[in-house]
Amino acid sequence: HGFSRIDDDFYEELEEVLIMGDLGVQATYDILDDLKAKVKEKHIKEPMECRELLIESIKEQMDIGETAYEFENHTSVVMVIGVNGVGKTTTIGKLAGKLRAEDKKVVIAAADTFRAAAGEQLKEWANRSQAELIGGQEGSDPASVVFDAVAAAKARHADVLMIDTAGRLHNKKNLMEELRKMNKIIDREFPEAYRETLVVLDATTGQNALQQAKEFNDVAEITGIVLTKMDGTAKGGIAVAIHAELGVPVKYIGVGETIDDLQKFDADDFVNALFERPKDDETSEEVSENK
Amino acid sequence: MAFDSLTEKLQNVFKNLRSKGRLTEDDVKEALKEIKRALLAADVNFKVVKDFIKSVQERAIGQDVMNGLNPGQMVIKIVNEELINLMGSETTEIQLQPGKAITVIMMAGLQGAGKTTTTAKLAGKFKLKGKKPLLVACDVYRPAAIKQLQVNGEKQGVEVFSMGENHKPANIARAAIEHAQKNGNDLVILDTAGRLHIDEDMMAELEEIKEEVEVHQTILVIDAMTGQDAVNVAKEFNEKVGIDGVIVTKLDGDTRGGAALSVKAVTGKPILYVGMGEKLSDLEQFYPDRMASRILGM
Ligand SMILES: Nc1nc2c(ncn2[C@@H]2O[C@H](COP(=O)(O)OP(=O)(O)OP(=O)(O)O)[C@@H](O)[C@H]2O)c(=O)[nH]1
Ligand SMILES: Nc1nc2c(ncn2[C@@H]2O[C@H](COP(=O)(O)OP(=O)(O)OP(=O)(O)O)[C@@H](O)[C@H]2O)c(=O)[nH]1
Ligand SMILES: [K+]
Ligand SMILES: [Mg+2]
Ligand SMILES: [Mg+2]
Numbered sequence: 001h002g003f004s005r006i007d008d009d010f011y012e013e014l015e016e017v018l019i020m021g022d023l024g025v026q027a028t029y030d031i032l033d034d035l036k037a038k039v040k041e042k043h044i045k046e047p048m049e050c051r052e053l054l055i056e057s058i059k060e061q062m063d064i065g066e067t068a069y070e071f072e073n074h075t076s077v078v079m080v081i082g083v084n085g086v087g088k089t090t091t092i093g094k095l096a097g098k099l100r101a102e103d104k105k106v107v108i109a110a111a112d113t114f115r116a117a118a119g120e121q122l123k124e125w126a127n128r129s130q131a132e133l134i135g136g137q138e139g140s141d142p143a144s145v146v147f148d149a150v151a152a153a154k155a156r157h158a159d160v161l162m163i164d165t166a167g168r169l170h171n172k173k174n175l176m177e178e179l180r181k182m183n184k185i186i187d188r189e190f191p192e193a194y195r196e197t198l199v200v201l202d203a204t205t206g207q208n209a210l211q212q213a214k215e216f217n218d219v220a221e222i223t224g225i226v227l228t229k230m231d232g233t234a235k236g237g238i239a240v241a242i243h244a245e246l247g248v249p250v251k252y253i254g255v256g257e258t259i260d261d262l263q264k265f266d267a268d269d270f271v272n273a274l275f276e277r278p279k280d281d282e283t284s285e286e287v288s289e290n291k
Numbered sequence: 292m293a294f295d296s297l298t299e300k301l302q303n304v305f306k307n308l309r310s311k312g313r314l315t316e317d318d319v320k321e322a323l324k325e326i327k328r329a330l331l332a333a334d335v336n337f338k339v340v341k342d343f344i345k346s347v348q349e350r351a352i353g354q355d356v357m358n359g360l361n362p363g364q365m366v367i368k369i370v371n372e373e374l375i376n377l378m379g380s381e382t383t384e385i386q387l388q389p390g391k392a393i394t395v396i397m398m399a400g401l402q403g404a405g406k407t408t409t410t411a412k413l414a415g416k417f418k419l420k421g422k423k424p425l426l427v428a429c430d431v432y433r434p435a436a437i438k439q440l441q442v443n444g445e446k447q448g449v450e451v452f453s454m455g456e457n458h459k460p461a462n463i464a465r466a467a468i469e470h471a472q473k474n475g476n477d478l479v480i481l482d483t484a485g486r487l488h489i490d491e492d493m494m495a496e497l498e499e500i501k502e503e504v505e506v507h508q509t510i511l512v513i514d515a516m517t518g519q520d521a522v523n524v525a526k527e528f529n530e531k532v533g534i535d536g537v538i539v540t541k542l543d544g545d546t547r548g549g550a551a552l553s554v555k556a557v558t559g560k561p562i563l564y565v566g567m568g569e570k571l572s573d574l575e576q577f578y579p580d581r582m583a584s585r586i587l588g589m
Contacts, residue, residue: 016337022518084569085403085514115569116442120576124434132513138442146329167446167569169544202399204332206518208546229402232487257432257446 002045006039010047014054021274024207027244031058031137055275057276058240062267064249068224069264072099074194077150077161077186080226081216082200087228087254092164093125094262095196104159106131109149111142111182111183112166122164128259132156132223140168148219150189161193170215180219198251200226201237213242222246228254230263234272268289296328297588299362300541319351322366324589327337332569333547336522337555347373357497362412371583377552378565383561384537385413386510387422393471395464395479399497399532401511401524403483405540407436409512410445410482412574416451417478425476427467428453429460430484440482446571450476459483460496461503468504481506481544488527497532508535510563515542517550525554534558540566543573549586 003010011032018028035054044050055067062163071078079087089112096106108126112118113136134152136145146163153161167184168175186193199222201209216222227236230253239250250265267280301322323344330340350369388394394412394572396408414424426444427453430436437453444451452467464481466473471479481500486493500506511525511534528534537558539551541566552561567573 019331019337022334022520025328083516083544087403115439116446117439120438122437169541171543171545193512202403202514202516202520204514204518204520204524206546206549208330208334208544209517211545229487230402232520233489233523234518238518249482258545 006045006047006050010030010050011036014051017275018237021235022206023237024210024241027237027241029149030244031240052277056162058274059267059271062240062243062250062265062270064251064265067247068251071160071194071196072104075152075159075189076194076196077163078196078198079163079165079183079186079220080198080200081165081220081222082167083169086111086200086202086205087226088166088167088200089122089125090166090257091198091226091252091262092122092162094259095127095252096125096129096131096162097259098262099160100130103179105157107149107153107156107158107161108132109134109145109161109163110136111145111149111163112136113138113140113142114147114166114222118164118166122126123216125198125259132158132264134287138173142178143181149238150186154190160188170212176215176219179216183220196224197222198224198226199248200228201222201236201239201242203227203229203253204232204234205238207214207241209238210241210245213246213248217246217248222248224251226250226252226254229264231255236270237274238269240274285287297325298367300325300329301367315515316352318362319348319366321362323348323351323564326366326370328589330549330586332518333554333588334518334521335548335586336553337517337548338555339553342556343373343377367589370587371580374552374583374586375579378555378582380576380579382468382576383563384424385510385563387417388507391477392451392523393477393479394508395468395506396508396510396522397464397481397482397483397497397500397506398510398512399483399528399534400485401487401514404485404512404514405538406485406512407443407482408569408571409440409538409540409564409566409574410440410480411449412445414444414449414478415447415571416574422478423476423570424449424478424480425467425471425474426451427464427465427479427481429481431456431458431460431463431482436482436484440496450474454558459499461499464500464504473581488531489522494527494531503533509533510535511537511558511560513537513539513550513554515539515548515550515565516544516546519553521550521553522557525558526531527557529560534560536563538562538564538566538574539577541569543560547588548582551582553584 042160134149428437562577
């Protein structure tokens, strides 16, 4: 900081912040071009003002809209998808815990029949969250697990059916087709259900996350993003690029490995962290309250 | 592809200049801008890119490049050489203890990087070379982590040592080595829990394992899709625990894999293998030149 005027060095510092925050080159250059135009148009001279303008515009863009958590108020099916090891199963456990705390009836389907001990892992999360588990044998067809789970969710009048799927890289054609197939079964067997399809992204991921979001969107019409591992030092900035390109909002963030470590997304906190500013509500209070 | 390849872009930069007959310093800088962008697009760390561009620039300016017949190719050649240099100029193998002495390998890394899977992959690889591996379940936190290792161990036909979830990983490691001594296992691989590099207690746990038993190779497992944070992660693991080598996983995806370069640049430790899939045979030798081309998008 400490820039006295808006010059190349100043913009280079912003570039560094955005790139280091994992927004990616394309989004970074787009955002900076846009900022430069605004600075010119509004005759902005102060570096601090320019920085604030940038921060505000990203905050505005990351707004999640009003219907983001609408699925909680309906009989719904929440599909959870993503590449390997990002935190799908853990997120399901956390979200199930949250919904159970609101006294919702939750059924979880173990449609990862591939990874070693995926079923046992999910079972432990079902226990912790007090949700009901519909299991699948290792090696069995995930689509048939989905079929059984839909039947069970209906029979038990569940409020939310959550489906844990195997990690898959988005460039694997057959695995992506498998997802499409699972979706079709839900469409056919449970047309009245409200649909929520969450792609889980690891905040530590770089620009590949954009490709992930695009490819998953192609086969499964994603409705939201869960950004996990935000308790680390990565900023998860690629979500900004994804929001700009696909219009899909981040709905939750994961901030640890326990059942309580899932939070609703807060655009202000997210962008403040990106620019390493204190949270809005902490800046003044912390000094005065001296806590 | 949405982008032109870097090769194409550079050809374009230089094509415009050819009429002039020779390159100026500014021309080289223009080309380096494209290279910078390509590296950033591959998720190579911002600071690593800056240093890299600086050293390439020094080599490119004031050399035969500027007067050469095909300056575009020359610049690419320099970039490629420097990159391979940075990646480590040859493939490296995990160092085993001589003869029948037990080699102890400890796997470490962030959550979900691929440690448990890679543990089993390594076991398969060394079993084929006549070793008798013992896999050790030191992850006492993740639900069903032990079971996951057991299932994978069984698939590989190697023994898995576990003491459940109520012992300290350092004690489990010590007991495992005693077990190995009695049972003729000459390779012990410790699968540890995923942890954040800023989690002091969890990082101390790895140090404690190292104090309790002699670890010959500590391997950092890193996801190829990692972004700018890769340097923080690698630096902290290296400084706090000490690492001897790196395995980069999930390179079967379409990521350019700049994390590999970042990790190498900050730790100086060799990349040993790359994970190329979920199957337990999907572990391959690392080739610096291939990785360089992949990162550059060529
Ligand atoms: N620090 C941290 N770790 C997390 C978070 N979410 C998940 N994890 C950890 O990340 C690892 C992988 O989580 P999983 O839930 O198994 O991921 P997954 O996407 O289901 O993995 P696959 O099914 O193998 O593709 C585990 O060690 C989790 O405890 C988070 O928000 N913060
Ligand atoms: N496509 C692909 N998937 C991989 C590769 N290596 C591991 N995986 C997958 O990545 C996910 C996480 O792997 P794990 O071995 O459980 O990772 P971990 O580091 O032990 O995870 P924690 O113990 O939770 O920290 C699983 O779905 C693995 O199948 C690889 O090279 N390619
Ligand atoms: K973070
Ligand atoms: Mg899972
Ligand atoms: Mg593991």
